[in-house]
Amino acid sequence: MRNKTVKILSGVCALLFAVALGFVLIQYFSVSGEEIEILSDGKVIYTGKGVSAEPVYIDAVSAHGVNRIRIDANGVLVESADCKNLECVHMGYLKSAYMPIVCLPNNLVIRYTGSGEASAPDAISR
Amino acid sequence: MNEKRFINRTTIIRLAAAFAAVAGLIAFGFLYKDKWNPNGDADPQKSEGTLFAMDTYMSFAAYGENADEAIEEAKQLIEECERKWSVTDAQSEIGKLNEEGFLEPSEETLELIKLALSYSKYTNGCFDPAIYPLVRTWGFTTGENRVPPQSEIDALLPYADARNVILDRDTVRLQEGMSLDLGGIAKGRAGDEVLALFKGKGIKSALISLGGNVQTLGHKPDGNDWKIGIHSPYGNEIIAVVGVSDRCVITSGAYERYFTAEDGTVYGHIISPFDGYPVSNDLASVTVIAGSGALGDALSTALFVMGAERAIEFWKANEGFEIILLSKDGTLYVSEGIIPSFEARTSSAVKSVCEIKR
Structure with missing residues (x-):
């Protein structure tokens, strides 16, 4: 049970990290002024x-x-x-x-x- | 207890949470990086405006509570300047002066004429507001460009001499055959008046571009210098960027207004007061960074007339402005005072950068 909780929490954190990273990359590489x-x-x-x-x-x-x-x-x-x-x-x-x-x-x-x-x-x- | 596990669950959770927090902070930083202005006012109101006047396109950006009102007044002020100083409008003060040879000018026009004459003297005649008879005969204000015969140039050249303008307290008088063109200084002066108007409205941060004459008030709202690009005379690119505050950046060259004669010769609009021909020397463009738009405007023309060597000597002998000269051989001469905020950009027009020192 505790292992499962750890996995879920780790997954949520990894997802947050990926979303934030994706946002940063999109902001960085996006062409503005269109x-x-x-x-x-x-x-x-x-x-x-x-x-x-x-x-x-x-x-x-x-x-x-x-x-x-x-x-x-x-x-x-x-x-x-x-x-x-x-x-x-x-x-x-x-x-x-x-x-x-x-x-x-x-x-x-x-x-x-x-x-x-x-x-x-x-x-x-x- | 599992002896093989060298990181326990709590540590994993803490690490994952830390990663997420760091990622969140980075994202937050990206999102709000443009609004972070520790040295500036808190999110000041920005207002913008544009105007076609003085035969060019103008843009205004000002920050502060009164910015909207200030920009509207600036537009009216520019239009008023044009009504007074246009050389092609027979009803303007300059038009009447050229027609009648005599004028009792408004205070602003008298001030501008005095300023133009003083800059003419300062530059040993390289900036000459009395050049108009030649400018007109080359067709740069009529739109009918032509190469005049030598006899015509010889006949007009004696009239292109600002020393023959007679100022008598509140009146201006021209010798017969003379006419004035304040086009080499009017936009700079109008810009100075706009910035003075902005200041009077309590605006601390503004950027105006009057047909490529860029003038700044204070710093950017984030506290940094304004970044001003310098256009290449050869194409749609910039050759350098300078950081300035409370300064104008004004560039002259023969590339903005010119015509190509039947034999393929290209003639630019800046006429030399010494031989009556469009300037053709070793310079491709001149940029002046100065505290006053009128000074920057007049000097950029005068230094272009001088050519590289004389322009550099002039800068060495005088203070209060910085210069960036692009020679036709691709050398970019940059005066030492602007070097700390100078940044060269990749451009086919520039082969080398040379710092010039006093």
Whole structure:
């Protein structure tokens, strides 16, 4: 009887240990900042996951112009735009919480809503 | 009693419980590690805001009870600065000055013009707010970039000289043909005013980025320095990170605004007041870390105009700021004062790091 009690208690403790360890590992290896938001003319027009197994297209239409945004398995990017310099398109996929995709002519911002990885800078000087 | 058992049941239970407790503590630590701020305020309220103004994207983050209100006022303040200082708005104070050659400016504009002229003198003309006739003829403010003929540059060059701006108590007068562009200092100054506004609201911790001009107020809420990345001039990566508090980190280079001519030559937006051409020397980018945004803004432009050797000599001869220069050959020059909080990042733009000392 006492042996059984010891086994049960040991099992419970081992289970707690495994759960805690699993939690730590998930926290450590999980990719943060997946939630994104898209702002057009200062208004949030989309919030949600920044990746999608099937491509999702969002047209950000503002008084200044139109940006076609694609969310796919690799992330989010501006696929096309009617702005003059196309810097937003050239930026490619959104890579980090500290470096949003910005289209100045069309007043568009695509950014992660989280603070991103712990080692990431708080801001970028450019 | 079983003689073969060298650990009894109680010991097993205690060990297992200890393991579980340790694991629980580790998990707890992970969960709350970001909220552990022994040196900071207890979980201060964070507010954020963004704004398109001064032809760029701006973001604000402030911590404290009045942060929401402060950020809203900061946005209004920035818009007010733009209304006064925009060189492309004919109704702004600078627009009127350039049009009429004479202005009785507001107190803020007069202060900014005085500051710009003093920085021009301080940098021996490498920062020159009177460069506008050349900036315009290269098309950097009109959006119609072109390579002007040499005769046109020669004709405009004499007007690009801040020493010919006449300040008479409360008035500013320009010689005929001159015009001012405060774009090389306006964002830094606007940032200084925003941080002063924040301070007045009792905010002790804030971070603003005015188009990549990063300015900080105090430490982060957890008591640590703000970590500011420095963007590579060649791609979407960072070349280094510096830790700062109550400092600005401002970077200049020819990579943000430029155009490619028909012959394939790339021309950046920073025009040399000495030859009237976009700066093309051994520097790829200049970062200045200073206590004032206006100073950092003006110096980053001036040092870029100087080139690496003169910029380093200038830093050695002057105090109150630190520099990080990236040369086109991949050498990253870092002044000694920022070394303790400097961290190089893996980047294809940087081949070696060189500490510079006074």
